[in-house]
Amino acid sequence: MSGRKRTLEAISFELVMTVIAVIALVIIIAPSLVVLIVSFTSGFSLRFPPPGYSLRWYAELWNAWQLHFAAKNSLIVALWATGLSVALGVAAALAISRSQALSARLLDSLFMSPLVLPALAFGLAALMLFSLVGLPVSPLTLVIGHTVVCVPYVVRNTVAALAQLEPTLLESSAVLGASRLYTFRRIVLPLIRPGIIAGAFIAFMSSFDNVPVSLFLRDAATDMLPIRMWQDLEGKLDVTIAALSGVLIIATVALVAVMERVTGLSRRLTN
């Protein structure tokens, strides 16, 4: 490279690092591939490699009405929680993003804290408060709980997008006579939209996948998909769950591909 001799020492370093990196990447990707392959088994067990291949478990999935019901609930709650997170989170991000005030820093820490605090403890706390004020658990309490744990993703991504925004653009717009609302609609919003969409996407995925909060805040009638899957797995190792996992993996890959196009998701999460 820069003229230095490639000694044995340098080669050993690069070899060790590259080998570990490749092993690590394989460990990351292998489980999803294994599930995909097993989901096409023609047998009754999760044996790998499968004895033969078929679509029977996907066909089985078609009739699994319990899973359909749970998936519908999860989808509805995730959509409401994401909508609420975007409405509350984007407004809050606008307020705190450029402010150096202590109150803004404190609010930022508060809004981020659900990311590190154990969600299960929050779920229990919310259940106790709701039962204290006499609000029974319902889809409404689920949406509220999910919004608390999902809104940090929207705030963080919107704040990051606002930080990239050139302040002179807003000044020029104001100097040219545009009102604040007009500037927001025509300048700010188009520029931060990819950030908002990326945040909303991550919020949606994490709500759809949430177990700890749902465990406490759902009522008996509201079965959620990840909880249904978890309980199915605790009981028996059902190959239908492998087919469902296959569907979820493929849906995630497709959504990530779309998001990568629309928002440049991968760049967004590494700087």
Added chain:
Amino acid sequence: MGAAPASRDVTSYGMGLAAPLALFFLLFFVAPLLQLLWLSLHNDTAGLHWGLGQYLHFLTDPFSLGVLGSTLLLGAEVTAVCLVLGFPIAWLYQRVGPKLQTIIILIVLLPLLTSVVVRTFAWIVILGRQGIINATLQSLGIIDTPLKLLYTQFGVVIALAQVQMPLMTLPLITALGRIDPNLDDASCSLGAGSWRTFFRIVLPLSLPGVIAGCTLTYAAAITAFITQSLIGGGQMLFMPMYLYQQASTLQNWPFASAISIIFLLAVLAVVSVFTTLGRMSRGYGGA
């Protein structure tokens, strides 16, 4: 509005816009946590008698302390595995062209966005008695009877490490990207070997990323109760499941509240230790 644009800062928005979310958090995040704290300071289920009985119970009970200890240890093990495996990925990322970079990022990102239950389920398939590892070892004739991998500490650590790896790798990629590549060349041309350059230059300069990654990984690993319970099985009990059992099965809310508070404080303590380390390392790695 806008009558005197010069007198108002047009580049920022009023703090009032944060009010709805602040109110929402006050009602549905801060208030529940205060209620949790309040109930944990009561000796009876009805919440009539004040006292530290719940905490005394936890802190004098070897079983409870054991659960706390094994949870904190689990987090440390998972974080260490993630660091050792995640750092080379970040290093490789800086070495390859933009096409491969995107592929690496997507490989790292995909599990983060895939359902945790699905990822954990995958490990059941891999570690099970008829799983890939046992099937491979048996067909190679290395073992006769299947190894017990599921429901072991090893299984929990490896599965959690895979599940949390993105949280470690993403901050590391960011941190390594900020290091001036000339430093690497300078160190090498001054005669330091690659290994020495790595441990004396690259690793210290990437400390902010290491600390950010460790914080996220640790916090996520000790609270990841789906993976803990499915891979660990009934034999191994960690704090989240302990909390859930006390709250849900036994309906002992005051004790469950005390467990939650102790768990929260443990997480906060670890996060603040890491944050302090991060602040100390920033002067070092801010170059």
